[in-house]
Every structure is written in C-alpha cells, then in structure tokens.
Amino acid sequence: MSPITEEFRKMFVHEKLRISMSELSQAANVSPSQIRYWERKGYIASEQDQQNKSHKYTLMTLVQVTGIKYFLDEGFTLPVAVKKQKEHQVMAKSFKHFIGDRLLDFENDEKTGATLINLGKLDDAPDKEVVAIVQGPGHVKLTLRNRQ
Template sequence: MITNDHLRISMTELAHVTGVSTSQIRYWERKGYISSKQSDKNKNHYFSFLTLFRVATIKYFLDQGFTLATAVKKERERQELGKIFRTFIADQVKAITQLGPKKGEVALGTLANDPEKEVYAIVDQDGTRLYSRPVSKDRG
C-alpha cells in the first residue's frame, strides 16, 4: 500500500505548487515549521504531501494578513482539528450503503446516551441529513 510517507515532491515543485519561494521554504524549515527528507547530506530536499498542505495553509494565513508565527499557530490548530475529524470518521463510520444513483446511507453507530437507537445519515443531491432509529437486530 502507498502511504503519504512514500509520496514526496522536491523543493522546487513545492514552491511552484504553493506559490511560496524556495528561500521562504528553507527559512521555515530552519525554524522547524516544516520538515523534509534528504537522501544524503547536501542533496535535494524532498517534502511529503502533508508538508505541501502545511505550506499551503501557512501561506493562506499569511495572505490573510497574519504574521508568520500566527499563521503557523493557526495551521497547527487546523492540523489538530483534522486529527480529531479523522478519528471521528475511523471510529464512527460503521457502514456505507448505496441506496441508488447519487444516494447513500452512512451508519454512524448507537447513541451514547441511548444504546437502543442508532444514528445514520442519508446523503444525496439535496445534501446530508442525520436521523435516529431503533437498533435493528439485523443491523446491530
């Protein structure tokens, strides 16, 4: 399986994709805001796709008028929110069922305060709606 750790881009590519100069990228790396991998000393730096998103997010906040220190802080806060969201998805999405073209159901498990009921979402062209229903022996 390919993981994010296996996908790398060069500093030049990172600068091109994000619009951040290579000198800024080097400075941010020296300050410890981002990191790269090098095969050997004095060789090219390669960055993960996670770092690409970090650089793009920091640049977004800089473009909004924040200082570099504040932009980095805000990027780290977003990163923490992303971890919380990924944990939620990994823990709570129990099943996904296609109900028709562009329509599906996402089973989210039982309610903590009422284990006799489960939560599910219907996703279709009109958006996402959450519902609860009694736990079925067939589903639970």
C-alpha cells in the same frame, strides 16, 4: 466493517496517504519554493526514502500548509501564522479522531444513488445509529435508523 472502509480508515487515520510537493503546492495554493522554505525553517516536515529523492507529505502536512497560508492571507507574519496554525491543529487532530472512531462503514444506496455513511450508535440510544446520506456537494443529511 467492510474491507474497503477499513482501507479508507487506514489511509486517512494512519496517514498512509502521501502526496508530492507539486500536489501539495497545487492543493494548498502555495508555491514549491514556499514549501521548501517552510521545511528548511522546520515549520513542516516531509519524508524521503533516500537522499535526493522527491519529498512526500502527509495529509496532516497539507492541513498545516493550508492553515499557515490562511493566516498569511489574513495578514499575519510567517512566525505568527505558524503559531496560530499550531493552535488550530488540535481541531484537525480531533477530526482525524472522529473519522477513526465513528466511520464504521459506507455503502451505496442503489435506489437513490446516495452514499450512506454509518457513524455508529448513539450513546444515549444504543439501539439507534447515525447515518449520513450524501447525495453530492451541499446535499448531506443526517438521519437516525434502527441498528442493523
């Protein structure tokens, strides 16, 4: 695994990435006052280095906020939206585990300009590996190749 791939995995899987309240608000399309309220109610959590310093949020908190907002937009009350989001949080954690277990490496294909993402060997064909070929939004293909 290349060092840059390892850094990406650490950022994503080990939740090194932190965003500010304004970034969370913008990314999830919710107001900062909603975020503060949800935090006071214990629905989400932030980190602060020192008292009166700005709040920092993890990628999983962004997933939580986005989920809560989705269920609110579907017409559920806030307590029900939070409950439903928690029920669906297992999918987000599963995706995190998938990235941690299967993102082995990525590289640029100089011929095509595509990014090749190595997702590892097939369990039932250990001499083959799955590679995602990413050429932009809506242009992702999965292919098998002989293990290198």
